[in-house]
Amino acid sequence: MFELDLRSRKPIYEQLVDKLKELIINEVFKPDEQLPSVRALAQDLTINPNTIQKAYRELENQGFIYSLKGKGNFVSQNNGVMDTQKIDLVLNELEKLIQEAFYLGVKPSDLIAVIEKLKAPKGGDEYYD
Amino acid sequence: MFELDLRSRKPIYEQLVDKLKELIINEVFKPDEQLPSVRALAQDLTINPNTIQKAYRELENQGFIYSLKGKGNFVSQNNGVMDTQKIDLVLNELEKLIQEAFYLGVKPSDLIAVIEKLKAPKGGDEYYD
DNA sequence: CATACTGTATTAATCATATTAGTACACTTG
DNA sequence: CAAGTGTACTAATATGATTAATACAGTATG
Numbered sequence: 001m002f003e004l005d006l007r008s009r010k011p012i013y014e015q016l017v018d019k020l021k022e023l024i025i026n027e028v029f030k031p032d033e034q035l036p037s038v039r040a041l042a043q044d045l046t047i048n049p050n051t052i053q054k055a056y057r058e059l060e061n062q063g064f065i066y067s068l069k070g071k072g073n074f075v076s077q078n079n080g081v082m083d084t085q086k087i088d089l090v091l092n093e094l095e096k097l098i099q100e101a102f103y104l105g106v107k108p109s110d111l112i113a114v115i116e117k118l119k120a121p122k123g124g125d126e127y128y129d
Numbered sequence: 130m131f132e133l134d135l136r137s138r139k140p141i142y143e144q145l146v147d148k149l150k151e152l153i154i155n156e157v158f159k160p161d162e163q164l165p166s167v168r169a170l171a172q173d174l175t176i177n178p179n180t181i182q183k184a185y186r187e188l189e190n191q192g193f194i195y196s197l198k199g200k201g202n203f204v205s206q207n208n209g210v211m212d213t214q215k216i217d218l219v220l221n222e223l224e225k226l227i228q229e230a231f232y233l234g235v236k237p238s239d240l241i242a243v244i245e246k247l248k249a250p251k252g253g254d255e256y257y258d
Numbered sequence: 259c260a261t262a263c264t265g266t267a268t269t270a271a272t273c274a275t276a277t278t279a280g281t282a283c284a285c286t287t288g
Numbered sequence: 289c290a291a292g293t294g295t296a297c298t299a300a301t302a303t304g305a306t307t308a309a310t311a312c313a314g315t316a317t318g
Binding site: 140142176177183199200 | 287
Binding site for chain 3: 009037038039053056057067068069070071072073
């Protein structure tokens with residue numbers, strides 16, 4: 001399904017959270033789609049089921065998935081409600097990175113180009129190549 | 130000088146790296162300015178000198194500071210040379226955050242506004258381009 | 259109802275890392 | 289020389305991540 005860096009200083013469960021979040025945001029996993037079971041994914045990635053569960057729990061806390069006992073873990077609906085608290089956190093991180101980019105010599109127009117490139121993937125499958 | 134969250138899951142030395150990097154980028158610490166000595170900062174923050182040194186070494190590896198034995202640690206000149214490898218890393222992180230922002234309902238125009246806001250240097254007597 | 263899936267919880271052991279503590283050495287400055 | 293600086297090293301401790309094993313509860317299906 002994807003790769004993990006077991007040697008990384010970044011904990012496995014955090015890598016899992018990041019990757020799964022990315023897949024959800026990019027709608028590789030669609031709303032209400034079932035994620036791999038804790039045990040199945042653990043076997044697939046050759047890591048402990050507890051580590052998978054820890055990642056799933058974190059994703060649930062962050063609102064990206066919901067879980068039903070006995071059924072499985074599923075991708076949350078993106079309900080359109082603005083979570084201002086979370087937005088503030090993301091914008092704060094964003095500001096730091098933008099400043100660092102400026103420091104490295106990236107120009108504002110370059111960043112705006114990035115934004116344009118990633119703008120709202122509303123339509124169907126959009127993979128240019 | 131600044132505050133650390135000793136309870137945070139984020140290591141102290143990483144918090145230090147982030148904060149110092151921020152101060153350097155925003156030119157609170159100017160090029161060739163001397164940073165607090167390892168021992169002085171350790172005493173100031175009530176943490177171990179080794180932890181400070183670890184942060185300083187990391188900042189040196191990232192090119193933000195340079196150190197002279199017996200003299201001290203100093204802010205690097207921003208030499209204007211494009212470190213494309215580092216830029217790619219930052220842009221990659223940036224893309225993830227931008228996508229997450231979109232997912233949370235932030236509009237492209239909002240992000241562009243953030244860029245415009247940060248475009249101007251903090252120092253004061255600088256000029257725009 | 260039995261079986262086999264699912265999520266969840268708990269405990270313990272192990273491993274890796276961060277942090278502290280103490281000491282030592284080399285260099286610079288006055 | 290004395291007092292400041294960075295740097296290196298070892299050891300002990302603390303914290304967190306990961307694994308392991310087990311158990312329990314809910315769901316689906318034949």
